[in-house]
Amino acid sequence: MKVAQLAALLVSLTPAALADWPEAEGKTIRYTPVPGYFLQDKPDTDPSGFDYASVNFGLIERSYPTDKRFDPQGERSQWERFEHWLQYLNAGCNRDGGVQYKMLFIGRHGQGWHNAAESFYGTPAWNCYWAEQQGNGTAIWADAHTTPAGDLESYKANAYFKERYDQDNMPRFSSYYSSPLTRCTITANLTFGDMEEAGYLPEEHPFVPVVKEGFREGMTVHTCNHRSDRSYIEAMFPWYRFEAGFTEEDELWRSYESETGEAHDARSKAVLDEVFRGADGDSGAWVSITTHSGAATRLLKALGHRPFRLSTGQIIPVLVKAEAVELQPEPTFVAHEPYSTCTSPPITSIPGEGCVCSATTALSSLVPSATASGL
Ligand SMILES: *[C@@H]1O[C@H](CO)[C@@H](O)[C@H](O)[C@H]1NC(C)=O
Numbered sequence: 001m002k003v004a005q006l007a008a009l010l011v012s013l014t015p016a017a018l019a020d021w022p023e024a025e026g027k028t029i030r031y032t033p034v035p036g037y038f039l040q041d042k043p044d045t046d047p048s049g050f051d052y053a054s055v056n057f058g059l060i061e062r063s064y065p066t067d068k069r070f071d072p073q074g075e076r077s078q079w080e081r082f083e084h085w086l087q088y089l090n091a092g093c094n095r096d097g098g099v100q101y102k103m104l105f106i107g108r109h110g111q112g113w114h115n116a117a118e119s120f121y122g123t124p125a126w127n128c129y130w131a132e133q134q135g136n137g138t139a140i141w142a143d144a145h146t147t148p149a150g151d152l153e154s155y156k157a158n159a160y161f162k163e164r165y166d167q168d169n170m171p172r173f174s175s176y177y178s179s180p181l182t183r184c185t186i187t188a189n190l191t192f193g194d195m196e197e198a199g200y201l202p203e204e205h206p207f208v209p210v211v212k213e214g215f216r217e218g219m220t221v222h223t224c225n226h227r228s229d230r231s232y233i234e235a236m237f238p239w240y241r242f243e244a245g246f247t248e249e250d251e252l253w254r255s256y257e258s259e260t261g262e263a264h265d266a267r268s269k270a271v272l273d274e275v276f277r278g279a280d281g282d283s284g285a286w287v288s289i290t291t292h293s294g295a296a297t298r299l300l301k302a303l304g305h306r307p308f309r310l311s312t313g314q315i316i317p318v319l320v321k322a323e324a325v326e327l328q329p330e331p332t333f334v335a336h337e338p339y340s341t342c343t344s345p346p347i348t349s350i351p352g353e354g355c356v357c358s359a360t361t362a363l364s365s366l367v368p369s370a371t372a373s374g375l
């Protein structure tokens with residue numbers, strides 16, 4: 001092999017090699033959110049009605065120990081100084097190989113047709129009947145697309161990021177991840193898809209999200225949680241990447257029983273581990289994740305963050321400290337549980353009282369049947 005060829009080979013191998021976290025090999029990763037930097041960490045910040053876009057994503061105005069040397073004249077923005085502090089924590093002689101910090105931005109997709117339908121029918125009737133259907137003849141919510149209102153939420157995020165980039169030189173993301181469900185692949189694209197052309201992104205970090213099963217919503221029997229085929233996602237977003245082993249068809253979702261909360265918790269921890277271990281060849285501290293309400297709740301729990309429910313289109317930043325610790329035993333849990341439904345539209349749907357099936361059709365556990373057709 002010629003030297004030039006060898007050099008080219010080495011260059012092509014470098015990103016994956018760099019992305020590894022060797023000190024964490026064979027160890028368990030423990031996460032803690034680092035408080036004191038974002039409003040969302042504070043117990044007295046009310047999540048309901050909280051809007052990232054009215055408070056600079058929640059970044060607290062304060063000084064950092066590195067300010068003095070980095071910004072003696074006091075000319076740098078809060079984001080620039082924060083980024084420098086984060087670099088300091090991760091780099092150089094301060095670096096303890098067993099510790100790593102990342103700045104995760106966990107976003108919920110813009111409103112989807114399934115969200116609109118849940119409001120339209122009321123949650124009890126939605127859960128016990130309508131969510132198991134593909135749609136209602138007017139709207140389709142199997143692997144729901146976003147509504148026009150949902151797209152406005154993504155355009156708002158797009159504009160807000162650009163404003164922060166323009167005004168504060170907010171750091172750009174080093175990697176992007178998305179749930180494979182269409183409402184997320186669309187939201188990620190409308191939020192970041194035009195940034196490169198508009199000159200906002202550095203060449204080395206283009207908007208090329210990695211689609212990962214671990215970021216999908218809790219797999220209830222609801223058809224909105226059944227993903228489309230890989231080739232469907234590829235046709236819509238040819239430049240997205242897929243994690244290794246991503247199958248053509250959805251082999252995880254079941255039409256007749258639901259993923260348990262414990263299984264979702266374990267999956268959330270596992271996908272975070274992949275991100276921190278650099279399993280997809282990504283390294284870098286600034287991470288964007290486009291996911292779902294339930295999934296965001298589970299991710300925050302896996303990180304040890306206080307509960308912070310996101311409404312559609314909302315985004316929460318979390319500064320995470322990850323430590324490689326002694327290998328812990330994996331929790332054991334039941335992966336699936338039955339789910340009761342009505343076999344025809346229910347007669348009542350009263351919040352707090354639940355859903356009452358019509359007299360002729362008793363509440364019944366779903367039997368295995370044809371799954372949602374790949375829409
Ligand atoms: C179907 O659901 C949507 C809400 O997603 C609602 O606007 C529409 O009126 C419903 N169609 C019918 C026929 O009930």
Ligand SMILES: *[C@@H]1O[C@H](CO)[C@@H](O)[C@H](O)[C@H]1NC(C)=O
Nearest residue numbers: 186189190191193194236237
């Ligand atoms: C992706 O986003 C760009 C920029 O907003 C938009 O022009 C394009 O239509 C989007 N593609 C899809 C498939 O939604």
